[in-house]
Amino acid sequence: MICSEFRAVLHAFLDGELDLVRQVEIEDHLRTCGACSRIHQAQLALRSALKSDELYFRAPANLERKVRMAAQPAERKRLPRPRMPAWIGASFAAAAVVALAIFVVPKLSRPSRTERIAQDVVSAHIRSLMPGHLTDVPSSENHTVKPWFAGKLDFSPPVADLSAEGFLLVGGRLDYAADRPVAALVYRKGEHLINLFAWPSGSTHESTEAADARQGYNLLFWTRGQTNFWAISDVNAAELRQFASLVRAHLS
Amino acid sequence: MDTQPPPSSAFDQVVVPHLDAAYNLARWLTRNEHDAEDVVQEAALRALRFFGGFHGDNARAWLLAIVRNACYDWLRRNRPAEASASFDEEVHSSAVDQDPTPEDLVIEQAGRHRLREALEALPLAWREVLVLRELEGLSYREIADVAGIKMGTVMSRLARARSGIQQQLAVDSKRE
Numbered sequence: 380m381i382c383s384e385f386r387a388v389l390h391a392f393l394d395g396e397l398d399l400v401r402q403v404e405i406e407d408h409l410r411t412c413g414a415c416s417r418i419h420q421a422q423l424a425l426r427s428a429l430k431s432d433e434l435y436f437r438a439p440a441n442l443e444r445k446v447r448m449a450a451q452p453a454e455r456k457r458l459p460r461p462r463m464p465a466w467i468g469a470s471f472a473a474a475a476v477v478a479l480a481i482f483v484v485p486k487l488s489r490p491s492r493t494e495r496i497a498q499d500v501v502s503a504h505i506r507s508l509m510p511g512h513l514t515d516v517p518s519s520e521n522h523t524v525k526p527w528f529a530g531k532l533d534f535s536p537p538v539a540d541l542s543a544e545g546f547l548l549v550g551g552r553l554d555y556a557a558d559r560p561v562a563a564l565v566y567r568k569g570e571h572l573i574n575l576f577a578w579p580s581g582s583t584h585e586s587t588e589a590a591d592a593r594q595g596y597n598l599l600f601w602t603r604g605q606t607n608f609w610a611i612s613d614v615n616a617a618e619l620r621q622f623a624s625l626v627r628a629h630l631s
Numbered sequence: 632m633d634t635q636p637p638p639s640s641a642f643d644q645v646v647v648p649h650l651d652a653a654y655n656l657a658r659w660l661t662r663n664e665h666d667a668e669d670v671v672q673e674a675a676l677r678a679l680r681f682f683g684g685f686h687g688d689n690a691r692a693w694l695l696a697i698v699r700n701a702c703y704d705w706l707r708r709n710r711p712a713e714a715s716a717s718f719d720e721e722v723h724s725s726a727v728d729q730d731p732t733p734e735d736l737v738i739e740q741a742g743r744h745r746l747r748e749a750l751e752a753l754p755l756a757w758r759e760v761l762v763l764r765e766l767e768g769l770s771y772r773e774i775a776d777v778a779g780i781k782m783g784t785v786m787s788r789l790a791r792a793r794s795g796i797q798q799q800l801a802v803d804s805k806r807e
Contacts, residue, residue, distance in 0.1 A: 389790070390786050390789050390790045390793070391771075391786055394764060394770075394771065394786075394789070396770070396771050396786070421797065422793065425793055425796060425797060426765060428743075428746055429746070429750075429761075429765040429766065430765065431743055431746075433743045433747075434743065434746065434747060434750070434766065435651075435655055435766055436654060436655045436658040436659070436664075436667070437651045437654065437655070438650045438651050438653070438654035438655075438671070439654075439664075439668070442650060442654060442668060442671060443647060443650055445668065445672060446642075446646060446650070446671060446672050446675040447642065449672045449675065449676060450642055450646075450675055450676060450679050510708050511704035511705065511707060511708045512704070515700060531681075531684050532684055533684075533686065553680075553681050553684055554680070555680040555681065555683065559683050560680075560681055560683040560684035
């Protein structure tokens with residue numbers, strides 16, 4: 380062991396990240412080399428100084444209560460809602476139009492589930508537009524965004540590069556909808572942001588796009604490749620439909 | 632606690648046991664007590680939202696990763712210059728290759744407040760790895776996961792952070 384070798388692994392040695400053989404070699408070296416030993420001593424001194432209680436900021440006594448209070452509305456949101464919100468009535472006309480679309484009929488046989496997902500999607504979309512909530516992994520590279528989800532979700536969401544068609548990838552985010560963690564992919568079309576939510580459908584059943592409009596946002600949802608997709612944005616319905624068909628085309 | 636509503640499993644499994652760690656990290660990254668409280672509340676909300684995605688057994692590292700991201704989001708929103716300060720490993724690396732001098736030992740005499748100032752003065756990217764390592768005792772693997780960097784980067788940033796603090800303290804002691 381020579382001194383330059385020691386200095387190269389000094390920090391791994393200090394932090395106990397070396398294998399046993401290397402660890403022993405270094406301990407031997409430190410016994411015989413005054414210069415390296417002094418460096419080591421200085422590092423140990425720094426370490427013990429940093430371990431001081433005065434440098435560790437413990438949570439204030441009332442923080443747990445504050446966090447618990449803040450968390451309550453979010454927890455309630457996850458419970459099924461027996462009552463329909465008042466604004467459902469206002470969007471009844473839109474819902475009637477949707478009902479005309481024949482492919483929606485199977486969905487309507489289970490209105491409560493779709494209804495709840497739509498609420499989740501709208502809430503998650505609005506929340507994502509608040510400052511600092513849009514992306515966990517900001518990147519226009521689908522090769523960066525897709526692997527980011529590995530280890531965070533129990534599935535690998537499809538991430539399409541649609542930049543050639545004018546839909547630019549902004550990034551990805553973990554979100555919560557349909558009573559489970561979902562992948563949220565964020566695209567930009569001009570000044571408009573599109574959230575594309577994806578999660579496993581758990582069956583081989585596929586469905587074509589169904590449309591909805593709520594609180595000023597257009598929604599499209601479909602199932603393909605054993606994945607449920609929900610797209611939501613303030614782009615107009617035609618553009619959102621174009622976006623959805625591009626996503627389908629890229630992933631088929 | 633009897634008057635509280637039923638606690639959520641996520642909250643009691645992940646957030647409460649590690650609230651000190653969450654707050655300590657947020658406090659060192661934001662360098663402000665009130666901001667740290669805000670960030671921890673936001674992080675707890677995110678933890679609750681994403682709890683279904685938590686499959687591992689390392690709740691503390693999982694929560695600290697969320698806290699760390701919440702800190703960066705908060706900094707981007709409130710102190711964009713600080714958060715986006717372009718971080719150039721090469722430019723900041725001058726300290727590393729210098730041979731340490733006996734002055735390193737001044738650490739033993741340095742007051743705690745000087746140590747705190749030196750730690751707070753470190754660039755964000757160094758400060759976070761040093762806090763995670765020395766104050767939270769995380770392994771390189773855990774730090775790499777929390778900060779989203781490679782293990783080799785963890786080691787080089789730790790080296791620079793430690794060297795940066797030692798130099799700062801040495802300068803302080805010469806001034807006296």
